[in-house]
Amino acid sequence: MSPQMIDRLIGAFLDTLLMVSASAGIALLAGIPLAVFLVTSGPGGFFPAPRLNRALGALVNGFRAVPFIVLLVALIPFTRLVTGTTIGVWAAVVPLSISATPFFARIAEVSLREVDPGLVEAAQSIGASRWHIVRHVLLPEALPGIIGGFTITVVSMIGASAMAGAVGAGGLGDVAIRYGYQRFDTTVMVAVIVILVALVSVVQVTGDRAVRRLRAR
Amino acid sequence: MTGAAVIRLPQAGAHAAPASQAAQARRPAGSVRFQGLGKTYVSSAGEVQALQGINLDIEPGEIFGIIGRSGAGKSSLLRSINRLERPSEGRVLVDGEDIAGLGEAELIRLRRRIGMIFQHFNLLAAKTVRENVALPLRIAGVPQDEARARVAEVLRLVGLEGKEDTYPSRLSGGQKQRVGIARALVMRPEILLCDEATSALDPETTLSILRLLRDINRRLGLTIVLITHEMSVIREICHRVVVLEHGRIAETGPVWQVFAQPQHAATQALLAPLTRALPEDLSARLRDRAEPGDWQVIELPFTGEAAPDLAVLAQGVRLVQAQVDPIDGHAVGRLVLLAPPELDPASLSPNARRLGHVATND
Numbered sequence: 001m002s003p004q005m006i007d008r009l010i011g012a013f014l015d016t017l018l019m020v021s022a023s024a025g026i027a028l029l030a031g032i033p034l035a036v037f038l039v040t041s042g043p044g045g046f047f048p049a050p051r052l053n054r055a056l057g058a059l060v061n062g063f064r065a066v067p068f069i070v071l072l073v074a075l076i077p078f079t080r081l082v083t084g085t086t087i088g089v090w091a092a093v094v095p096l097s098i099s100a101t102p103f104f105a106r107i108a109e110v111s112l113r114e115v116d117p118g119l120v121e122a123a124q125s126i127g128a129s130r131w132h133i134v135r136h137v138l139l140p141e142a143l144p145g146i147i148g149g150f151t152i153t154v155v156s157m158i159g160a161s162a163m164a165g166a167v168g169a170g171g172l173g174d175v176a177i178r179y180g181y182q183r184f185d186t187t188v189m190v191a192v193i194v195i196l197v198a199l200v201s202v203v204q205v206t207g208d209r210a211v212r213r214l215r216a217r
Numbered sequence: 218m219t220g221a222a223v224i225r226l227p228q229a230g231a232h233a234a235p236a237s238q239a240a241q242a243r244r245p246a247g248s249v250r251f252q253g254l255g256k257t258y259v260s261s262a263g264e265v266q267a268l269q270g271i272n273l274d275i276e277p278g279e280i281f282g283i284i285g286r287s288g289a290g291k292s293s294l295l296r297s298i299n300r301l302e303r304p305s306e307g308r309v310l311v312d313g314e315d316i317a318g319l320g321e322a323e324l325i326r327l328r329r330r331i332g333m334i335f336q337h338f339n340l341l342a343a344k345t346v347r348e349n350v351a352l353p354l355r356i357a358g359v360p361q362d363e364a365r366a367r368v369a370e371v372l373r374l375v376g377l378e379g380k381e382d383t384y385p386s387r388l389s390g391g392q393k394q395r396v397g398i399a400r401a402l403v404m405r406p407e408i409l410l411c412d413e414a415t416s417a418l419d420p421e422t423t424l425s426i427l428r429l430l431r432d433i434n435r436r437l438g439l440t441i442v443l444i445t446h447e448m449s450v451i452r453e454i455c456h457r458v459v460v461l462e463h464g465r466i467a468e469t470g471p472v473w474q475v476f477a478q479p480q481h482a483a484t485q486a487l488l489a490p491l492t493r494a495l496p497e498d499l500s501a502r503l504r505d506r507a508e509p510g511d512w513q514v515i516e517l518p519f520t521g522e523a524a525p526d527l528a529v530l531a532q533g534v535r536l537v538q539a540q541v542d543p544i545d546g547h548a549v550g551r552l553v554l555l556a557p558p559e560l561d562p563a564s565l566s567p568n569a570r571r572l573g574h575v576a577t578n579d
């Protein structure tokens with residue numbers, strides 16, 4: 001591999017890292033409140049808002065039903081509106097985070113629903129407000145599940161970011177398509193695969209370890 | 218009650234008098250009054266009438282038991298006290314105040330005056346013992362220094378010093394319930410609600426938790442309302458009891474009275490496991506009509522009221538079986554005696570009852 005190619009791979013790796021972490025951050029910040037809302041505003045929840053709950057639920061399902069590659073293309077006008085461009089790392093962050101947020105929110109929702117209702121009741125009995133219950137009961141008790149879900153989200157986001165690379169977002173996917181596929185450079189292809197596998201492994205192992213530590217208490 | 222005839226045991230319920238005097242002197246702290254309380258659950262499966270026409274007073278400072286079969290409405294009744302359930306009909310008054318109309322902030326204030334413990338402890342797995350117990354203080358905004366002192370104080374009270382930094386999953390059932398009690402007491406409530414608090418514990422641990430509750434009741438003077446399906450729990454620590462059956466009050470009264478003379482079939486059924494049956498060989502030989510030479514089998518109930526004159530028993534009467542328990546200072550139970558044919562059971566006690574006759578071979 002030429003030194004230029006190595007530089008290109010390093011640059012692409014950093015682009016992928018930036019794309020994924022920015023999108024993951026947004027998915028985390030948006031997904032947790034969304035999940036909390038989906039859990040607490042439903043029937044029997046303590047912020048009852050059945051209509052908004054149903055509407056948001058439908059929206060989340062809608063986004064989850066659309067394959068990422070379709071979403072990527074369909075969101076182009078919106079992406080241009082937000083970032084002023086449709087190529088590059090920041091243009092990829094828009095569809096990536098929009099696709100990851102509902103995905104992550106649903107996983108977090110499941111973990112939040114699994115919190116024993118008896119704990120909520122105990123918190124009510126000590127005079128906890130609804131906000132206190134979210135803050136001190138629901139989120140901390142669901143944390144292992146939420147972290148596990150976030151790990152899955154980030155891993156699938158790494159895959160999606162490569163896809164975004166194919167339509168001009170840059171990053172490892174872009175390099176793999178342009179050099180590995182179109183110019184038949186097998187070495188580049190293998191290098192990209194190795195880097196992606198390593199990245200996914202690091203994310204997965206870190207997530208698993210955090211979950212294990214929390215569950216061991 | 219004829220004062221002289223009652224067997225008064227040393228630790229006789231001394232709590233009752235001061236508590237009711239205090240109730241008259243100032244506004245009672247820790248009283249609960251149910252007025253025509255009804256609760257109907259509406260679900261997709263239809264309506265369930267869990268409670269109906271409940272009229273009941275719980276006095277400040279007493280240990281009040283709620284007993285009944287599963288589904289009788291015990292939890293619904295208890296949970297209406299801190300408004301975890303809203304009444305469908307009627308009113309619940311805590312210290313004279315109707316709690317139905319409380320807004321969210323007032324409800325939170327009410328709940329800080331009422332502690333609650335649960336069958337499955339309901340401790341937060343993500344928090345240590347200290348953090349669990351400190352949570353009520355933390356969300357109430359109590360300053361850290363004071364909070365730390367109060368957590369240490371209640372942990373000492375429940376006997377959990379040294380476990381502050383342990384997570385609940387590493388504790389035994391009895392220790393978990395102690396954490397639950399500490400968490401319930403840390404706000405210094407005037408009422409403690411216990412929903413089957415010992416039902417998940419083994420008999421020995423149950424006893425130690427019940428002793429702790431009784432100790433807390435004596436030392437802190439708070440009202441304890443507890444649910445159980447075991448009569449033995451009621452006997453151990455309650456002063457008064459209500460028996461629920463299908464959402465209605467079957468009977469209510471001082472524990473010793475309900476135990477001594479259960480009026481309702483539901484109560485009798487609940488008491489059955491505690492009452493020892495006649496010895497097998499005796500009940501097999503028991504007959505209704507006396508054959509010549511038969512002795513009488515006589516039951517001598519102790520109902521805490523008219524204690525029979527034991528001196529009478531000396532005249533050739535034999536003791537077959539005895540079970541007498543002190544309940545809140547009253548002797549409750551029965552003696553089963555074998556008496557010669559000529560003895561008049563009424564001479565032993567007006568309550569004595571002939572169960573039948575048996576042949577004796579000696």
Ligand SMILES: Nc1ncnc2c1ncn2[C@@H]1O[C@H](COP(=O)(O)OP(=O)(O)O)[C@@H](O)[C@H]1O
Pocket residue numbers: 258259260265266267285286287288289290291292293294
């Ligand atoms: N949230 C609820 N929704 C519907 N039915 C309920 C609910 N809670 C209790 N019930 C019903 O009300 C009745 C009384 O329940 P409960 O008060 O829990 O009785 P207990 O504590 O004596 O077992 C039962 O028939 C129960 O099925």
Ligand SMILES: [Mg+2]
Pocket residue numbers: 291292293
């Ligand atoms: Mg119950």
